[in-house]
Amino acid sequence: MKNGKTSAGKTRWRCKHCGASTIQARPDITAKAQFTMWLDWLLSKKTQRELPVSRSVFKRDTAWCWQVIPQAASTGEIHRWIMLDGTYYQGMCVLIAVTKDHVIDWQFCDREKIVAWEALLAKIPAPDIAIVDGQRGLLSAIKNIWPETKIQRCYFHIQLTGTKYLTRRPVLEANKTLRVLYTSLTDVDSLVCFVN
Template sequence: MATIANQPRCDVCGNKLVKNGKNSAGRTRWRCKNCGASTTVSRPDITAKKQFTSFHRWATGKQSIAELGTPRSTFHRTTAWCWQVQPHLEQTGEQHRYLMLDGTYFNGYCALTAFNGKHIIDWQFCDREKIASWTHLLQGMTPPQIALIDGNGALESVLTALWPDTKIQRCYFHIRQSMVKHLTLNPRTVPGQQLLALTRALMKVSTKDEAANWSEQFIHWQSMHEVTLKERTYAKDRTASRPTRVKPHQTWWYTHIGLRRTERLLHDLLKKDHLFQWLDLAQPGELLPKTTSPLEGGINAGIKEQLRLHRGLTPQHSMALVRWHLYRYAENPKDPWSFVQRHHWAEKPKPKPRAEEPIGPAVYGQHFSWGDGNGIRKGWGGRR
């Protein structure tokens, strides 16, 4: 009878309703002075806001459904429409000093994020880190002065194509991970031990002079072990075991492949000038980051923690949960209720019609059949 407003109108005559006490359930009773009709007015928008507030507190917090004080089945039923609400960020066109770019995987999906050290600038969901997904994320953003990356090849290609004037800084933490992967923490050769010491010294570089000194030491190490890096093992040598990485038709392979891969990585970083941009572009008194740890160890680690606390979600619901988690780190986040539209909670999903299944074989239908054994029987049935 009434509309959603503080002054509802009568559905009979159209006049405004006035308050007329409360009913036995404690709800306000409204009465029309013109025709005398009486009714109670429901506010589905207030109900929906309460449901969404409870859903948002659960999705972004650490409380379980039981700790919210709502039965599990009731919570899932009343908040089913809340999964449709999607927060989004609006690009301001601001040029940032630097951006940390990284992707994290969850439930078969990948979340690509752009972080300026304090706030999330934008995000993108995809199946994996590839050129198309990184292009879709970065093409609408203003190029920063420095981009910190973890060494993903697709990301580096997109940065070179879309942001040619942006300087690239490789994350030191991922450099160390690659060193440990190829050299291990206990290399058996002297060149490997020396290169591991150089890698540890790289992590402690803090000035331009130290960076120049480190570069000279690395170049000296290359020239000193040039022969070792090019050493080969031939398949005709029966004493040599064939590594799993070697293809069956190969006749030779590099003996110290781990040492060679580590040397190639550092050599390429120096050649592309991706190693000391955090020092070369720093202003007096400014400390630029050299790792993506604030993004990976903070926001991305929080994604994994939220999914662990809410484990069992479908991939689509996991994506919605990650979206709300990332929006918490926006620079000027809006009220989550502002993203809710009337069609989200007003239109209830219609159940799919169920097809009628046959009760049994065709002989057990509604028509009479002699084949089912229910016909009139004749003959002697036996006697005592």
């Protein structure tokens, strides 16, 4: 039966048989409150000193939040083009599919490989064009999962590869001309291109 409230305002319950008093815990509500507090802190400019609880309590109560792996909600929307790339963070690889406006989906893995790329691509409807960095595992996965999708090499990676082989100051005239071509790719804004 109810036995008043604690100083924190929680209902205190007392057992009719033994007289012991306790409060009823709701792990789901507690976890939601902890996650909300952690997310608010993470997405704000607040320091942990500015939180309504001590830093040690905050760290203890929200340590589990760092282990939550976010999931993207699949909309089934078909995109004209999708950019695909992998990035590494603290020894883990994240494969990402994005449009100009937002992240479509992602896949955690140990490194970029065919099976990981296929797991990501299988969750997304095939676009008309996939913009990629040229990684072999990704190219194979696109051919397997999205056989009709056209592949476009990312301008940034084209320029990176060109600079790797030709340097920033090529000596030969042919190399200078080639450098002008691949560095001007980012200025192309239509399908019609006029060469002077």
